[in-house]
Amino acid sequence: MSLDKNFNANILSKLGRSNFFEIGSGMEGMIFGSQNSNEIVKIWNSKTLDHLLLLKKFYASFNNKLNGIQTPFIKEIHQYNGQSVTIEKRLPGTALSNLISLTDPLPSNIAVKALIKAFSEMELITEETMKALPILNDTKTFWSKKSWSESIMSNIKTKRFKFTTQLDRDIKNLDIILDAIHAFLQNRSEKPLNLIHGDLFPENIHVFENGYLSSILDFGFMSTLGDPAFDVSISSAIYNMYNSCASKHDDFLVDILVDQLGHDKTTLLAYRAVYALLTSHAYDPSGEDGHYKWCIKMINRSDVQSALGL
Numbered sequence: 531m532s533l534d535k536n537f538n539a540n541i542l543s544k545l546g547r548s549n550f551f552e553i554g555s556g557m558e559g560m561i562f563g564s565q566n567s568n569e570i571v572k573i574w575n576s577k578t579l580d581h582l583l584l585l586k587k588f589y590a591s592f593n594n595k596l597n598g599i600q601t602p603f604i605k606e607i608h609q610y611n612g613q614s615v616t617i618e619k620r621l622p623g624t625a626l627s628n629l630i631s632l633t634d635p636l637p638s639n640i641a642v643k644a645l646i647k648a649f650s651e652m653e654l655i656t657e658e659t660m661k662a663l664p665i666l667n668d669t670k671t672f673w674s675k676k677s678w679s680e681s682i683m684s685n686i687k688t689k690r691f692k693f694t695t696q697l698d699r700d701i702k703n704l705d706i707i708l709d710a711i712h713a714f715l716q717n718r719s720e721k722p723l724n725l726i727h728g729d730l731f732p733e734n735i736h737v738f739e740n741g742y743l744s745s746i747l748d749f750g751f752m753s754t755l756g757d758p759a760f761d762v763s764i765s766s767a768i769y770n771m772y773n774s775c776a777s778k779h780d781d782f783l784v785d786i787l788v789d790q791l792g793h794d795k796t797t798l799l800a801y802r803a804v805y806a807l808l809t810s811h812a813y814d815p816s817g818e819d820g821h822y823k824w825c826i827k828m829i830n831r832s833d834v835q836s837a838l839g840l
Contacts, residue, residue, distance in 0.1 A: 538562070538573055541610050545617065547571055557813075558748075563620055569605070574614040581664065582607050582614055585750055588663045592725060596651040600736075600745040623736030623744030630732060632773045636782050640741040641732060645765060645783070646790050647743045648730060653758055655725035660755040665728065666812055672754050678723055679715035686711065686807045693810065696817045700826045703840075707803065707829065710838035714800045718757055726761035728752025731768045752809070759793045763801035771824055799837035802828050 542550050542562060550562040550571055559574040574582070586604040593603050603619040630638045661673040666685075675681045690697060690708065698704055727734070729751040736745035752764075766783035770776045788795045806825035813821050828834060 537613075541573060541613070541615055542571060544610065545571060545608070545615070568620050570618050570620045572616045572618060574616070577614045578669075579607065579609055579614060581669075582616060584663050586616075588660060588749070588753070591657045591659050592655045595655060596746070597654075599648070599651055599743055602747060602749065621736055621745035621747060623738050625733055626735040626737055627732035629737065629741075632770045632779070633775055635775065635778065637769065637779050640737060641735075641769070642783070642786060643741065644735050644737055644743040645730070645769075645787065648727075648735065648746055649758065649762055649765075649787075649791055652725045652727065652746075652761070656723065656755070657725075658755065660725060660753075663750070663754060665750075665752045665754055666809065677719050678721075678756055679719040682804060682808070683712055683715055686804070689807060689811065693815075693817065696822075697807075697810070701829055707835070707838065707840065708807075710835075710840055711800075711803055711807070714838055715804070718759070718797070721757050721759070723755050724758055726752070726754060726756040726758060728754070728756075728761065728764065729768070730761065730765040751812075757801075758791075759797050760801045760804070762787050762791060762793055763798040764805050766798070767802055767805070767828070772820065796837045799834050802831070802834045803838060 538552075538560065539548070542548055547562070547564075547567075549564050550567070551564065552560055553563045553570070554561040557575070558577065559572055561570055561572050563570040577585075582604070586607065589602050589604055592601060600619070600621045602621065604616050605619065606617040608615040608617075626641060626644060630641055662671055664670055665672045672685060673681045674684050686708070690704070701707065727746065727749055729748065730746070734747045735743065736747065738744045766780055766787055769783055770779040773779075784795060784798055787793065788798065806828040810822050810825040811817055813819050
């Protein structure tokens with residue numbers, strides 16, 4: 531449903547928040563707040579009530595558990611003419627994306643420290659209840675199988691079947707790559723699992739004026755209980771996806787996160803192929819957008835295939 535100013539103003543009025551104004555917007559909807567309020571209102575584009583109820587429980591499962599780092603918390607859920615609206619806690623800090631430049635030769639120290647802190651804290655959150663949240667706009671839980679590895683492989687097979695014509699056209703020896711991914715995932719099946727964000731890049735990170743991490747935003751795209759190496763791999767890859775400095779930033783972040791968090795570089799690179807197949811059509815089912823092209827390029831990278839043993 532498209533949102534217009536009169537419709538939004540009417541909703542804000544019904545919520546007793548006529549003084550709220552637009553403070554942000556994105557693919558999922560619009561955000562409203564005021565300077566003196568510790569709450570925000572989100573008017574969602576397409577989220578269902580059932581999904582938001584699951585998201586509310588998901589956020590509540592780790593609220594105030596990340597050692598001073600704030601995360602979203604849904605206080606209320608409303609429906610107006612089929613439109614989903616949430617009242618949420620307002621998170622402190624400034625978006626990291628406003629403080630850095632993706633055209634700099636290397637990622638800033640502020641960004642590196644924020645990422646390391648975020649991953650270190652999320653590793654402490656291991657509640658099984660986080661498995662219930664669907665990912666990638668699906669309506670059912672990602673955890674369709676008993677293990678992380680089996681569930682990922684099941685999702686990849688579903689995507690491969692659904693988009694087989696395009697994927698076979700654009701990825702050489704796809705079946706061989708899928709076998710290699712399956713073998714790689716089986717070797718990760720016994721690894722400890724924790725909260726993963728799945729979409730952690732500068733816009734979803736807030737920091738204080740001193741540069742310290744204050745908040746982690748917008749869980750939900752691929753948030754679940756999972757392998758922390760997957761999250762680290764994806765975050766370094768999507769930190770800067772399309773800029774001319776993207777590959778340099780990616781290489782730098784992989785090396786420093788391997789050093790600081792103890793992950794294996796080969797594992798991080800292998801997970802790139804997993805992410806690319808899972809999300810290739812996440813934003814455009816026709817595969818005509820930039821994200822699909824980025825995913826295909828990622829799968830076809832020689833270092834990614836080498837990490838899979840190819």
